[in-house]
Amino acid sequence: xxxxxxxxxxxxxxxxxxxxxxxxxxxxxxxxxxxxxxxxxxxxxxxxxxxxxxxxxxxxxxxxxxxxxxxxxxxxxxxxxxxxxxxxxxxxxxxxxxxxxxxxxxxxxxxxxxxxxxxxxxxxxxxxxxxxxxxxxxxxxxxxxxxxxxxxxxxxxxxxxxxxxxxxxxxxxxxxxxxxxxxxxxxxxxxxxxxxxxxxxxxxxxxxxxxxxxxxxxxxxxxxxxxxxxxxxxxxxxxxxxxxxxxxxxxxxxxxxxxxxxxxxxxxxxxxxxxxxxxxxxxxxxxxxxxxxxxxxxxxxxxxxxxxxxxxxxxxx
Amino acid sequence: xxxxxxxxxxxxxxxxxxxxxxxxxxxxxxxxxxxxxxxxxxxxxxxxxxxxxxxxxxxxxxxxxxxxxxxxxxxxxxxxxxxxxxxxxxxxxxxxxxxxxxxxxxxxxxxxxxxxxxxxxxxxxxxxxxxxxxxxxxxxxxxxxxxxxxxxxxxxxxxxxxxxxxxxxxxxxxxxxxxxxxxxxxxxxxxxxxxxxxxxxxxxxxxxxxxxxxxxxxxxxxxxxxxxxxxxxxxxxx
Numbered sequence: 436x437x438x439x440x441x442x443x444x445x446x447x448x449x450x451x452x453x454x455x456x457x458x459x460x461x462x463x464x465x466x467x468x469x470x471x472x473x474x475x476x477x478x479x480x481x482x483x484x485x486x487x488x489x490x491x492x493x494x495x496x497x498x499x500x501x502x503x504x505x506x507x508x509x510x511x512x513x514x515x516x517x518x519x520x521x522x523x524x525x526x527x528x529x530x531x532x533x534x535x536x537x538x539x540x541x542x543x544x545x546x547x548x549x550x551x552x553x554x555x556x557x558x559x560x561x562x563x564x565x566x567x568x569x570x571x572x573x574x575x576x577x578x579x580x581x582x583x584x585x586x587x588x589x590x591x592x593x594x595x596x597x598x599x600x601x602x603x604x605x606x607x608x609x610x611x612x613x614x615x616x617x618x619x620x621x622x623x624x625x626x627x628x629x630x631x632x633x634x635x636x637x638x639x640x641x642x643x644x645x646x647x648x649x650x651x652x653x654x655x656x657x658x659x660x661x662x663x664x665x666x667x668x669x670x671x672x673x674x675x676x677x678x679x680x681x682x683x684x685x686x687x688x689x690x691x692x693x694x695x696x697x698x699x700x701x702x703x704x705x706x707x708x709x710x711x712x713x714x715x716x717x718x719x720x721x722x723x724x725x726x727x728x729x730x731x732x733x734x735x736x737x738x739x740x741x742x743x744x745x746x747x748x749x750x751x752x
Numbered sequence: 753x754x755x756x757x758x759x760x761x762x763x764x765x766x767x768x769x770x771x772x773x774x775x776x777x778x779x780x781x782x783x784x785x786x787x788x789x790x791x792x793x794x795x796x797x798x799x800x801x802x803x804x805x806x807x808x809x810x811x812x813x814x815x816x817x818x819x820x821x822x823x824x825x826x827x828x829x830x831x832x833x834x835x836x837x838x839x840x841x842x843x844x845x846x847x848x849x850x851x852x853x854x855x856x857x858x859x860x861x862x863x864x865x866x867x868x869x870x871x872x873x874x875x876x877x878x879x880x881x882x883x884x885x886x887x888x889x890x891x892x893x894x895x896x897x898x899x900x901x902x903x904x905x906x907x908x909x910x911x912x913x914x915x916x917x918x919x920x921x922x923x924x925x926x927x928x929x930x931x932x933x934x935x936x937x938x939x940x941x942x943x944x945x946x947x948x949x950x951x952x953x954x955x956x957x958x959x960x961x962x963x964x965x966x967x968x969x970x971x972x973x974x975x976x977x978x979x980x981x982x983x984x985x986x987x988x989x990x
Binding site for chain 2: 484487488491492580652653654656657659660661663664665667668674675677678679681682683703704705706707708709710711712713715716717718719720721742746
């Protein structure tokens, strides 16, 4: 039925456009007055397009409401993690964790893009950290285009250090590596007796979190180009040695994990706000509207993980 | 242009190359739509660098298709009086067989004066190869004294990309996959409108295109507002 409506609308607009175009061609000199009929056709085209826009808007709003209802009813991770420790809640939490860890594939590196207008970034990082630990995702990147996330590093660190939500998700106090945009790594919840000297640094943590902003994106690529140009000038490198393999080594994730496998875009607009382009190369992308994410960012993340589980990776073959 | 092989299997074609041929026919049709709609720049992902991992038979068939169709598209553009289509082949030409390189150079040469629409055929291409090549070119230019090291910034890198501009407005990926597959990453991350369409490329219809364009139109005001806040230039007229 929906397809039929679309077909009729497209034909109507196409017909009006064709008539309008024919009338336009009949106007000599290009500067003559538009005939009344052409004006009518132009107006009808504009009205038809506005009706289509309105129809799509209504349809999209309905879809979002349905999606939001589903995520509220289903994977309400936030409620499970923020709730009390009653037996019923603990049991549901364990079932949720078992479900997420049983998914046929989970990302090793999850990135979440938050809009610049998010009200409580510290809360968002806490929820995402807890969701990552619940699903046993070892690497988490949270990106905002502006510096809000890096300006809140101290608050984020303080919150994660004491977070009951995070502890509930992990079952005990997890080891967290927190990397801010300026390259500082803070280790939270660390128990030195549990560290093994043979493990790579980033992989000693139960979850490694990076806070990225625009500085990690295009400016980082320009900085790399300047660094390589400087090395070439000093004779440490030849320009012809610069290839994809060299750039890949320089831009490798310092935690030892690869680039993001899954990117969750929390935005109503299906546009990337200058997320680091190099790091998108292997990423699947799931978009979540801000209205559905406001109530349950954890639920939105879990929904994205379920979607990722169904993806077939072919790697060009 | 994803989904040619799955389309071939779905249509019970004898060989997957039949799907790629159907994909080329769809490309020709889509270019006509773009021409009618006044879209002046189109980029298509024809062959990824890691597609060389496919079977020798399929890679050879794709090379044959490219060799033949690049020339066909170029000759068709030249035959039309207004020379509407300029063809550029964006990719690492060192990886291609000589016969395909000749066809690519021919297509670029005979259509270089066309000014109505530019078609960037990404073949063989990866965005990481594109960015690495741009970095190398910048370093070479700095070494040659054409550029000061301190002047290297995003703009100088962007000018040296295989697809330097104009800014990408809409990125469409067919076949229902929801990933970038190393395609136009630099361009896509700058507020391009991204749409994943759940249909195989040879089945991509004007209905699908219309839906994408209408939803982009609806989002355009918000996109331009955000771009202005970010300092990304927006076109003055649409």
